[in-house]
Amino acid sequence: PVPPAGGRRSLASSHQGPMQLAIRQAPITKGGVCGDSATDRNTAKWWIPVTWSLPQPNDTPKTFTEFSWTEVKDCQATIPLNNAANVPYVLVNRFRYGYYRVNYSEPLWAALSAAAALPRKNEDVDAPIQTVDLAGLLSDAYRLNEAGILPSIHPFLDLVVSLATRNRTDEYAPWAVALSKLTHMRTLLSNAAAADAAAGVTASPWPACKDKLNTFINRNLTSGMARQLGWTVSTPAAQREDMDERMLRPVILNAHASAGGALDSGIQTVWGAISNLVLASDTAQQVIEPVRLFLSIQFTPDTRGPVFAAAVASQPKGYEAVKKMVTIVTAPEDQALIMSALSMAPSPANVTDLLRFMTTDAVPVENVGSMLQGLAARGGQPFTAVWDFLTTYCVDKNPPEPQCVGLDTLLRRFNANGNDLGGAVYSLGTAISSMARLFTGTAMQARLASFYAANTELLDPSFLDVYAEAAARNTAWLANTAPQLCAWLGK
Numbered sequence: 475p476v477p478p479a480g481g482r483r484s485l486a487s488s489h490q491g492p493m494q495l496a497i498r499q500a501p502i503t504k505g506g507v508c509g510d511s512a513t514d515r516n517t518a519k520w521w522i523p524v525t526w527s528l529p530q531p532n533d534t535p536k537t538f539t540e541f542s543w544t545e546v547k548d549c550q551a552t553i554p555l556n557n558a559a560n561v562p563y564v565l566v567n568r569f570r571y572g573y574y575r576v577n578y579s580e581p582l583w584a585a586l587s588a589a590a591a592l593p594r595k596n597e598d599v600d601a602p603i604q605t606v607d608l609a610g611l612l613s614d615a616y617r618l619n620e621a622g623i624l625p626s627i628h629p630f631l632d633l634v635v636s637l638a639t640r641n642r643t644d645e646y647a648p649w650a651v652a653l654s655k656l657t658h659m660r661t662l663l664s665n666a667a668a669a670d671a672a673a674g675v676t677a678s679p680w681p682a683c684k685d686k687l688n689t690f691i692n693r694n695l696t697s698g699m700a701r702q703l704g705w706t707v708s709t710p711a712a713q714r715e716d717m718d719e720r721m722l723r724p725v726i727l728n729a730h731a732s733a734g735g736a737l738d739s740g741i742q743t744v745w746g747a748i749s750n751l752v753l754a755s756d757t758a759q760q761v762i763e764p765v766r767l768f769l770s771i772q773f774t775p776d777t778r779g780p781v782f783a784a785a786v787a788s789q790p791k792g793y794e795a796v797k798k799m800v801t802i803v804t805a806p807e808d809q810a811l812i813m814s815a816l817s818m819a820p821s822p823a824n825v826t827d828l829l830r831f832m833t834t835d836a837v838p839v840e841n842v843g844s845m846l847q848g849l850a851a852r853g854g855q856p857f858t859a860v861w862d863f864l865t866t867y868c869v870d871k872n873p874p875e876p877q878c879v880g881l882d883t884l885l886r887r888f889n890a891n892g893n894d895l896g897g898a899v900y901s902l903g904t905a906i907s908s909m910a911r912l913f914t915g916t917a918m919q920a921r922l923a924s925f926y927a928a929n930t931e932l933l934d935p936s937f938l939d940v941y942a943e944a945a946a947r948n949t950a951w952l953a954n955t956a957p958q959l960c961a962w963l964g965k
Contacts, residue, residue, distance in 0.1 A: 817848025
């Protein structure tokens with residue numbers, strides 16, 4: 475497994491009786507161990523500051539009473555926990571001061587998940603597991619499982635349920651972690667389902683599992699939060715909100731839209747009137763003012779993108795209406811939101827149309843890379859269509875050259891707009907390298923090798939290595955973690 479950025483170390487924590495905490499230090503590297511070698515960096519010991527905290531007796535929802543520092547001088551250490559008789563758990567690396575991940579024993583993970591679900595006692599006293607620590611626990615549980623150190627994905631999933639139980643609109647950090655990881659898992663399931671379909675597998679478990687994950691995200695996580703946060707917020711009201719609440723709203727609404735969630739009924743009515751007006755207009759001039767009023771009065775900038783995305787994904791002719799708005803909306807920030815929302819194109823025909831649309835001057839070249847990434851991140855048919863477009867697609871019925879691919883067409887657009895190769899490398903090359911991390915097998919290996927050989931100036935030198943490592947990691951995830959996820963969702 476690829477280690478986290480910076481080669482983070484991990485601590486494994488467990489109870490040793492009621493009064494001691496046992497800690498074992500290990501590097502998150504393939505084959506790395508903690509030892510005394512002065513020359514091999516994979517065995518070197520790190521001096522790590524350790525903070526820990528304990529709950530109040532009876533686990534009442536109050537702040538922690540214990541907060542101390544220590545250092546791990548050896549690969550293993552035993553730390554006395556004063557006044558810790560019969561406590562259900564200990565939280566290590568409180569407030570995330572240390573740059574390392576923490577693994578726990580199975581009972582401790584379960585106890586921490588239970589504690590994370592407890593609410594604040596009142597506005598002046600925080601929950602037993604505070605926001606920053608819940609975000610850290612979610613990240614640790616997912617990454618340690620991904621690295622093969624934590625064998626089960628259940629701690630991560632249980633913490634997600636605890637996060638939803640808290641039902642707080644001021645917890646941006648843990649929600650951002652949880653939804654990004656769930657979305658990534660859905661992408662891998664979608665790609666695995668598409669790969670099985672292409673191979674003629676008739677009893678693939680992945681389509682049903684992906685649908686269950688979408689249902690879980692929509693029903694258990696985003697629907698209630700979307701109602702609380704609201705699709706429409708006036709600018710003065712938004713300015714009075716907590717910063718975390720303003721940051722959380724687009725995260726929740728976008729996740730809701732991508733999981734199949736629709737606009738609420740009031741917005742659907744307003745959107746229907748605007749979209750019908752846009753689709754019926756002959757010129758952009760006829761609808762510029764109604765669209766401007768629709769955007770400025772109904773939505774703050776951080777809600778417009780999710781509204782466009784949900785409209786594209788779930789409303790009748792939503793894709794066609796939003797695509798037409800590209801020529802109507804003139805503000806660059808709103809144009810960028812529209813381009814991003816179009817990546818939610820709901821049908822294969824819409825996806826093909828969007829890829830063709832990217833080769834036209836209606837789409838600014840600086841938006842092409844993010845639009846490709848948005849399509850690919852959905853997995854399944856859009857992911858396959860993007861790579862077919864980049865490697866084998868020709869937009870012209872009668873191309874001037876014998877062979878033509880979508881990437882060549884896009885690069886000609888960069889050249890025509892006066893951009894040098896550096897601009898294309900930044901906008902396209904980075905996006906393409908990122909998309910290579912989403913393959914769940916090696917079926918594309920030969921085609922990608924030829925693709926890289928033809929585009930060495932555009933793509934990162936590590937492109938094929940990134941693909942190979944990601945394909946191996948994602949294949950292992952499908953074999954080990956995905957069945958656990960699917961079984962958990964089934965319950």
